[in-house]
Amino acid sequence: MIRSKGARIFNVCNMILLSLLSLTIVFPFWQQIVISVSPPSEASTVNLHLFTLRPTLDAYKDILRSGxxxxxxxxxxxxxxxxxxxxxxxxxxxxxxxxxxxxxxxxxxxxxxxxxxxxxxxxxxxxxxxxxxxxxxxxxxxxxxxxxxxxxxxxxxxxxxxxxxxxxxxxxxxxxxxxxxxxxxxxxxxxxxxxxxxxxxxxxxxxxxxxxxxxLNDNKIKILQIVLRKTIQEAVNSSDVLSVYEEVATGRQYTRESLQAATLMAVTLPVLITYPFLQKYFVKGIMIGSVKG
Amino acid sequence: MNRTDFVKKVSRQRFLLFMIIPGIVYFVVFHYIPMYGVVIAFKNFDVFSGIWDSPWVGLSHFKFFAALPYFWQVVGNTLKISALKIFTGFPCPILLALLLNELYSQKFKKVVQTISYLPHFLSWIVISGVIFQLLSISYGFYGYICAAFGREPSVILSTKSGFMSVLITSNIWKEIGYGSIIYLASIAGISPELYESAVIDGAGRFKQCLYITLPSLSNIIAVMLVLAMGGLLSGSFDQIFNLQNAVILPYFDTIDTYVYRMGIQQFQYSFSAAVGLARSIIGIILVLSCNWVVGKFANYTVF
CATH class of the missing domain: 1.10.3720.10 (MetI-like)
Incomplete structure (x- = not known):
């Protein structure tokens, strides 16, 4: 196919623009992953959080241990x-x-x-x-x-x-x-x-x-999104302890940022893992829904 | 049809009629009983007497909130936020669909689509966590950029304009990909012959987009706009509730967050039910009038 110079330039710009859009979605979640495995000295610092040289699973161990x-x-x-x-x-x-x-x-x-x-x-x-x-x-x-x-x-x-x-x-x-x-x-x-x-x-x-x-107000039934909401809101209101993980966190050195990121990933991972395989069913569903009956 | 015919018909359809029982019971209990429960908007609901025995008070709750300056502030907030969100969020998926359509590489298109649909499938709680981290002064991208350019960082979510920008941007970011699906499907349905004849007439890609793709999308755009207008009085609850803080609350208190706070947290059931009822009635009127306007000018109706 013969393309004009203008069409080629447009195509390149288009691809750059769409790549940037994708980047705005991948980047924040990548940061969350990196923070969740960063050691305390790195997780809470001003940084791009693109990688960590000393990955640790301590945060995940902590949130799992808390039950x-x-x-x-x-x-x-x-x-x-x-x-x-x-x-x-x-x-x-x-x-x-x-x-x-x-x-x-x-x-x-x-x-x-x-x-x-x-x-x-x-x-x-x-x-x-x-x-x-x-x-x-x-x-x-x-x-x-x-x-x-x-x-x-x-x-x-x-x-x-x-x-x-x-x-x-x-x-x-x-x-x-x-x-x-x-x-x-x-x-x-x-x-x-x-x-x-x-x-x-x-x-x-x-x-x-x-x-x-x-x-639910007696705290007997726990729901993942609510646990995550508590950790996030407490972090925003900058209380020092995360009450959700109080029992594991007291007396040990831990990073609030890592615990929060690890909780976020624990809630999101099932979606992230299964989503690429199931995506086509969702798209199909929209098509079915758009047919007037 | 006489009686015996009817009985015969029922008996012949007993399997089908039996099948709809659970569903109908569900709709009666969880949709129609709450509709009846709306009468508490016209009563002084008392927990001990229940809905039936609580005394009637007519329109006094409606009169009360209509005279409340804060209520009108809440209505104004809701309209302002929704209008800004529709104005900015509505064209973006259309633009994305057009851009995706212009891509030559199908593989690249697939990757962009898969990534851009993702945020739609996450809750606003997860998204709020991501946003708080990105905008954090101490460990977020915003703090990093400020440090890199030597600027003094501020708490974005505590300023009026900052919070509004975050609402608008995150709304676009979350729904742009998923919203584009419906337009992409419509574009795929456009007859290739139209484009072929346009090429013969000397139209380039841009002209094809302007004179064939966009006009072909006008019906579906009208439908989506009607649906979006229907949400003018609601729709931002999850987003605002998870991002809000005490500082900006009065400026971003919407009808939904107001009803929640007054009803569930402060137990003013009748008052909140009245506000909620007023909202849904105006919502229905809005949808129907949008439908009418679109029918009048674009010659297409949803209902």
Missing amino acids: VLLEAYAWTIMKTAVGTFLSVIVSTMLAYPLSKKYLIFRKGWMGFIIFTMFFGGGLIPTFLLVRDLRLMNTIWALILPGLCSAYTVVIIRNFFMSLPVELEEAAYIDGANEVMVFFRIVLPLSMPIIATVSLWSIVGSWNAWFDALIY
Whole structure:
């Protein structure tokens, strides 16, 4: 392909600009990694933190020894797993009948669900409901209120509607009943959308923190994002001790900056590691969502 | 349709009807009961009597906050922050999509895309940690730059303009990549024939972008703008709540942070519910009117 001189110059400038954009994203996280493995004498100094000559895993050992982080990992993984599982089951079960044009009151059910996209009770009534249901300080307060959204249900329904009707008809002719058709034909064909919706739910649940902030107040259930929030906010308010890691930190030399960076990486690493492999499902999901139904 | 037909139909669809039960129960309990709970905005909610038995007070909570100068300051803050965020954050993903589209190397494009989507998948808590470190005087990039140029560093997040710049920049930074996906998909859907005929007519890459790509994107841009306008009164809670400090709080207290502070922290349930209700009603009106305006001028509606 013949390109003019102007086009070549533009291409180079474009690549430089986009590289700079990428750099603004990679650089801060690289700094966090370097600070988390830096020895105390380096972590808290004015520096570019591009590398350290004496890497140490002390900060990671400290946060693991404190037990708080492991406990938070267990709770977070549990609520993410249970929440995603229930969310996918309830949404899929709701979406399938709604994809059938002959369903009784189909328009009514749809309107009932879509209405929640536009209007909701808001923070306070939802909070009071969770309290009245005695869900405060239980894992269910983090799972149930956001279990499924109208948006997810509509997207799954649209996917079901895009499946060829002939497949189901053929199965009925072969003597299958509705249960068999749903589990043997529809579900296996719907794995792409189920994978996408599960991923949304997993990421949403992993990153959720506000529900934990308002519904958990006895410190029994620990959530990773909240532990991280505490370490960050305490560092900002420049108190000298990190109360989250008090028991391991007292009496030893430690660096607040490294502990904070190590906690941040502990929360972020699962996302960073899995993200490049799962990215394409998210992108696909957006495309599915953009199809009007 | 007579009665027996209906019963027959129900019985034939019993599997389907059985399947929707859990979902419908969920929506009733966690979406429609809170909608009913909104009535506390018109009552004096008392914890011991519950929602039903609390006394009605009509519009007194609404009148109360409407007469509160601080409330209007909060509304002003919210509108100012959202408007600035939309104004700066909305065009960036479109620009990124256009730039990515001009790249020759597909491999390079893939790498940039993967990296730029990343911040979208992290919570504002993680991002706030990164921002606090970057802007730290003692061990951050900002402190390093100030030291290198011999300038006296200041606490950026404690000044009004500094905090606003951080809100705007971090918002662009977090969502630019992810926001570009939808535009890239639309660009991919543009018929190549359009470009071919433009080349024959002597249009360069820039002219093609200006006269073919951008006009083809106008519908999706209109849709995204309507959706963005719908969030004018909300949407910044996570970001502001995790970055804020006592010094700048009055200037960056938004409706959402205000409702949280008054309701959850100070137990003024009825008052906060009233503020929240007013917000969602105005929000709906905003979305519908944006939809109407776009329909009128761009001849395209979302709903």
